Amino acid sequence: MLRYILKRLMIMLVTLWIIVTLTFILMVSIPGSPFNSERGTNEAVQANLEAHYNLDEPYIIQYLLYLKSIVTFDFGPSIKQPSQTVNDMLGRGFPISFELGIMTIIVAVISGVTLGVFAALKHNNVIDYLAMGFAVLGISIPNFVLATLLIQQLAVNLEIFPVARWLSPAHMILPITALATGPMAIIARLTRSTMLEVLTQDYIKMARAKGLSPWKIIIKHALKNALLPVVTIMGTLLASILTGTFVIEKIFAVPGMGKYFVESINQRDYPVIMGTTVFYSSFLIIMLFLVDIAYGILDPRIKIHKKGGE
Amino acid sequence: MKKKWLLFIAVSFIIFVLAACTANENAGEEQPESNAEGDTTEEAGGEEKILKLNNQQEPTSFDPAIGFDSVSWNPLNNLLEGLTRLDSSHQPQPAMAEEWEVSEDGKTYTFHLRENANWSNGDPVVAEDFVYAWKRLLDPETGSSAAFLGYFIKGGEAFNNGEGSVEDLGLTAVDEKTFKVELESPTGYFLHVVTNPAFFPVNHKVAEENPEWHAEASSFVANGPFKLESWEHDSEMVFAKNEEYWDAENVPLDGVEWAMVNEINTEYQMFERGDLDATEIPAEMSDQLIDGENVQIVDQGGLDFYRFNVTEEPFQNKKIRQAFALAVNRQNIAEFVVKNKVEPAYGFVSPGFENPSGEDFRDVNDELVEFNPEKAKQLLEEGMKEEGYDELPAITLSYNTDDVNKAVAEALQGMFSENLGVEVTLENTEWNVFQEDQKALEHQLSRSSFLYDYADPVNFLESFITGSYMNRTGWSNESYDELITKIKAEADEEKRWEYMYEAEKLLAEEMPAFPVRYYNQVEILQEGITNLVRHPVGYLELKHTDKQ
Numbered sequence: 001m002l003r004y005i006l007k008r009l010m011i012m013l014v015t016l017w018i019i020v021t022l023t024f025i026l027m028v029s030i031p032g033s034p035f036n037s038e039r040g041t042n043e044a045v046q047a048n049l050e051a052h053y054n055l056d057e058p059y060i061i062q063y064l065l066y067l068k069s070i071v072t073f074d075f076g077p078s079i080k081q082p083s084q085t086v087n088d089m090l091g092r093g094f095p096i097s098f099e100l101g102i103m104t105i106i107v108a109v110i111s112g113v114t115l116g117v118f119a120a121l122k123h124n125n126v127i128d129y130l131a132m133g134f135a136v137l138g139i140s141i142p143n144f145v146l147a148t149l150l151i152q153q154l155a156v157n158l159e160i161f162p163v164a165r166w167l168s169p170a171h172m173i174l175p176i177t178a179l180a181t182g183p184m185a186i187i188a189r190l191t192r193s194t195m196l197e198v199l200t201q202d203y204i205k206m207a208r209a210k211g212l213s214p215w216k217i218i219i220k221h222a223l224k225n226a227l228l229p230v231v232t233i234m235g236t237l238l239a240s241i242l243t244g245t246f247v248i249e250k251i252f253a254v255p256g257m258g259k260y261f262v263e264s265i266n267q268r269d270y271p272v273i274m275g276t277t278v279f280y281s282s283f284l285i286i287m288l289f290l291v292d293i294a295y296g297i298l299d300p301r302i303k304i305h306k307k308g309g310e
Numbered sequence: 311m312k313k314k315w316l317l318f319i320a321v322s323f324i325i326f327v328l329a330a331c332t333a334n335e336n337a338g339e340e341q342p343e344s345n346a347e348g349d350t351t352e353e354a355g356g357e358e359k360i361l362k363l364n365n366q367q368e369p370t371s372f373d374p375a376i377g378f379d380s381v382s383w384n385p386l387n388n389l390l391e392g393l394t395r396l397d398s399s400h401q402p403q404p405a406m407a408e409e410w411e412v413s414e415d416g417k418t419y420t421f422h423l424r425e426n427a428n429w430s431n432g433d434p435v436v437a438e439d440f441v442y443a444w445k446r447l448l449d450p451e452t453g454s455s456a457a458f459l460g461y462f463i464k465g466g467e468a469f470n471n472g473e474g475s476v477e478d479l480g481l482t483a484v485d486e487k488t489f490k491v492e493l494e495s496p497t498g499y500f501l502h503v504v505t506n507p508a509f510f511p512v513n514h515k516v517a518e519e520n521p522e523w524h525a526e527a528s529s530f531v532a533n534g535p536f537k538l539e540s541w542e543h544d545s546e547m548v549f550a551k552n553e554e555y556w557d558a559e560n561v562p563l564d565g566v567e568w569a570m571v572n573e574i575n576t577e578y579q580m581f582e583r584g585d586l587d588a589t590e591i592p593a594e595m596s597d598q599l600i601d602g603e604n605v606q607i608v609d610q611g612g613l614d615f616y617r618f619n620v621t622e623e624p625f626q627n628k629k630i631r632q633a634f635a636l637a638v639n640r641q642n643i644a645e646f647v648v649k650n651k652v653e654p655a656y657g658f659v660s661p662g663f664e665n666p667s668g669e670d671f672r673d674v675n676d677e678l679v680e681f682n683p684e685k686a687k688q689l690l691e692e693g694m695k696e697e698g699y700d701e702l703p704a705i706t707l708s709y710n711t712d713d714v715n716k717a718v719a720e721a722l723q724g725m726f727s728e729n730l731g732v733e734v735t736l737e738n739t740e741w742n743v744f745q746e747d748q749k750a751l752e753h754q755l756s757r758s759s760f761l762y763d764y765a766d767p768v769n770f771l772e773s774f775i776t777g778s779y780m781n782r783t784g785w786s787n788e789s790y791d792e793l794i795t796k797i798k799a800e801a802d803e804e805k806r807w808e809y810m811y812e813a814e815k816l817l818a819e820e821m822p823a824f825p826v827r828y829y830n831q832v833e834i835l836q837e838g839i840t841n842l843v844r845h846p847v848g849y850l851e852l853k854h855t856d857k858q
Contacts, residue, residue: 035455
């Protein structure tokens, strides 16, 4: 187990290094400059600015400077908002995105699994069709459309919830709903199909024959195995939702970190591009690693320590 | 073993979630509480007037030398105050400077600061505050995008280029309240220029102690109508009336709350719900809303135009350039494509600049670029004959990716096809790439925009001098360069304006670029909001804004 973890850690570091290098190459190869602005700046001023941010150095030096900033986890000030460091931005935005994300995941998992289980139990019944119809809607309506609809109906017309911003628990309900609907639908469909499969297995029949109560069978025997595919998609889902979503955060004016991914690229804000990429990829890699470990624990058919020894 | 692992993961997950939730609850509570406290204390003293606005984004910076864009200027113009301040008809009025003298040759300005001008921490505003701020603006180490505005100051350009030294700058603090500025040449609009936030003073005592004074509300010192009470980055700013402000008795508002909502539909929905006092109009709702009540439409100094690349075929030919310019039906573009009551541009300099006798530049020079399809067709034929073309070389029209730009580009494509029989290909690129290509003269015909930094036509006109980084057409004309030099050196205002009329006419004749439309600023205000002034040069004025 320990050997396996060490090996995985090494691979993770190498992956991260490859990501950083690729990001740097892509970053310097897109045309444009952080100092382009609608109000023009002349060449002398531009040169001053470039010198100020070491952008006049050869690429290899810039690359080494970036590597250094990653090792020390200090990405320096943003070019576009010089009084803010990248660490400030991540430190401020991530907790908010994380909060929104974690609640979204909880809502999505609980409602998705419930929906899926009911649909599977009432297979080919009205409830099944309703639940799956709902899930299909959830997958096919883009979350930004849902968000706008929710705001218009529940906030502007009925005045139940606030329109936007991130100030009180009431402000969180609409963005969570908009964000959770898609993942919920995916989880519901996954749960339903694996649940149907599991329910036909011999050990379930065995449990039934033993005379266990139906709920005990479902929760203790069936659901545990039916959830494995859900755990598989959790890694990517967690990483993408916890680090913020550009569109939903923009629509609801949530001050999370989602916007930095997109805006830093539009503005060629190099330190922010690097900071967000490193942050997101480390997060994703760690999440995937945790999912693998969790998988090994949940599913005895996968033996981690044996794999590690191969 | 397995169970233990599971338990461990489950427990840590729950702790994680709880931690996140409790952190949030506290954060959620703190704010309303402090707000509520503020409310009660102030309400006890009478009705309090808090204006609720949206700044779209986090300001780039409240460092006057760095924040060079409207998201910084709109708030900053109400926190700090320069030597002069624009009034509601956009003319500079005495502000930090109570009065001033201008030397005979128009090159030396001596400003006398108000005795009762103080910073929000109680320090007096002194001449040294201006000297400090302006030196910083020009210092190449600062890396200011606005530094070129300070090139009017003697030695400014040299210092910023790294050729001169800080000692040679024409900035002197004669005594505590007297500030002397020497200029490179007489600059008739200097009092306009210094209203720009780049020329705001900085409390030098505070800044020397803490160079990051402008980054947080706790360390920010203001000398304008409002002070910065709180600032939650990326989320919200709260301004309170600055009681130390010299003219505080004429500031009707008690405070301003700024949201940062960067989505125009959300902004409009918040306005509908009453969470904001002003909103822009979402493009798709323009037809419905533009004629409604409480819609405020004001000019914005600037021009939406297209640049020709005169170094590439076929636009090296003047007549072909003129033909393309005359084939554009600007009225239709403004009315049916862009909408929102924008004005079609028949000249380059936007309306709103008054000459010394009070006439508008635009009225004097009138319409210089007309819509005339017959003449356009004729010019195209003549031009093609001059160049010996049987067929026009392929033309690509480029624009930066944006819904409005796309609609205008498609309209232009249709007009060139209909009025000239020329098929142009459209091409769009992302804004930043587009800028680079345009500077490198890699386009043939490309969308451009200009926004004024200060209220004088020369700000735009000088873009087209030979080799200017704003030129981007490859066009070079000796008499035009000469005119701009004269404009910059002329002390007699009447004469200077004559040169500017001449320069614009020459531009329209040579047509290295053609105008499409002027910009405007459109917003809907809640009932009872008065005197919310947006200056054409792009900053917001809340000094006299009132809320009933």
